[in-house]
Amino acid sequence: MTAPSLDSAVQSWVSAVLTDEPSPSLSSLLPELAQDLSDIEEHIVSSLRCPYPFLAEAATYATATGGKRLRALLMAVAFRALGATDTAPIQPLAAAIQLIHTATLVHDDVIDHAELRRGKPSVPRAFGLPGAVVGGDYLFVRAFQLAARYTPTIILRCGEACADLAQGEMMQENSRFDLTVGRERYLKIVTLKTASIVSAGLACTAMVREEPSRVDDLAEYGEAVGIAFQIQDDLLDVYGDPDQTGKPLYSDYREGIPTLLSADAHAELTGRERTEFERLFALRRKGPADLMRLRELTDTTTARLRAEREAIRQVERGLGGLRGLPRGPYRDLLERIAKGVIARRY
């Protein structure tokens, strides 16, 4: 089964984490991991088949809009780091986690009335509101069906992460245009919305391997990497290169989504500048000058530095979780991926 796009997804990931220090031993893992991701993709594709073509098409379109497949990759690498030579036992669950992630993106685009997702028409745009609402539900259902073959403990763990996700989404929605959210609440939202499902996926690799002593370590690694990933996303939204990220800058400012950056900047600003920052951030429609001014004000503070530090702190916490794992190239790769998450420019 060849899947060139996935090959290149792994290629770009692994080469990103290898750039600073080429390592032949890690490069040699590439074909195996590409095969793992390709197998997981096959589970995704076949799980979405159904007799009604419109629904199958909408769901498949949603999964095919690219994405980094970070969740699936981490699960495959972690499973191998635990000594597995074959990722087949974890593949349906990894596919389920990717489908859950995709379902939430589709429903996010419904909530945000988003026109584009990764440069292509969003699912609501391409398949209409019913197609996006029901298509997202369908992705959830297929995910849970993929998870049905696992133990109740595993299903419940993934379910709890989905409940966290819903809570995090709701908290984020209810915090829009509200800069008083603060660092602690931001980290709570990100933990629930982004990190919890990554954490659950990794914890479950240890459960499937029947290595209970590794569950908490891998969960912590997953949570920390998930948070670091989100902070890096937030930073790239302001300081990234749109040619590399493929996304326009300042979408968080524009949509009033508080990030660590804006929360910290707001907390640090005083007097007239703080009031201006608040006023601009609260605007439901922001022009280019408003967005530039928000960035300018952010840059007068130490918020960027503090966000970068928090991301590093999370990665270090994640690496701590790996210490109990057997040494070897896959553990090394998990370390590299964690570091790569905050080194990435896209």
Add this chain to the structure above:
Amino acid sequence: MTAPSLDSAVQSWVSAVLTDEPSPSLSSLLPELAQDLSDIEEHIVSSLRCPYPFLAEAATYATATGGKRLRALLMAVAFRALGATDTAPIQPLAAAIQLIHTATLVHDDVIDHAELRRGKPSVPRAFGLPGAVVGGDYLFVRAFQLAARYTPTIILRCGEACADLAQGEMMQENSRFDLTVGRERYLKIVTLKTASIVSAGLACTAMVREEPSRVDDLAEYGEAVGIAFQIQDDLLDVYGDPDQTGKPLYSDYREGIPTLLSADAHAELTGRERTEFERLFALRRKGPADLMRLRELTDTTTARLRAEREAIRQVERGLGGLRGLPRGPYRDLLERIAKGVIARRY
């Protein structure tokens, strides 16, 4: 645990099916069934608790807007008809089926931009678009968590019914304002959208009782009752008494949802009247005169009679599924409920 509203739900159901022929033996089942429904409700309520109050509130609000709890009632009665004296083993699954039903209603209201549901503000209206989208997802997630304790076969059966539901929803959405849908496709949509999950819930009661020989019979009973229920709903939408149904008339005409009634009327009408029926049905905004005229045209055909006959045919098919079950008051009650579904006026 007392739950007066549920008590009255069972009361009204059971008394509706008993009206024509009072039966002391069936009346005596009432307290037990009220307790079953109350226990199932407790599973629903406790499963929705989570630390973020807004989400828990939205989800609880969605489940609390009434409804007939037909699915849960059927499962409790079927489980007892199979000889169980305690419905505890089936309660979490019955709660899951009710939650899935509720989730789809919430997402339906998102798709339809509905303001009201059973006379109260809809979830999108009361909790906003994000609250309704994410709240619906949350209901799905909690349903699957409730199902996690069952065997993979049971989880997959319910999952497949959810996939059917999504397909049926999509087919219905894509058939809006389209009268060429025809009887066969209507029955397919209703089977997928309404009957499949009722059928799965009933099939699973036999699986939980470990009575494999009853699975298909109860599945057929559930499917037939589900279809009959929907046809009766369609009939009440045109011929019901709004004071009794609590819903305004003609919502299917208004929203362009083809029913057996409109499909058959359309097929039977000819010439100028057919063209007029098509034209009026296709209007995105219909005034009272348009709606009255649609009904008038329907009444010139045998569509109502044919729909009533189809509902009766389905009930008879459902009763056929009960033949293998041990005789007793609960089997009798399943028969009465099937007949009650098409006798009901609300």
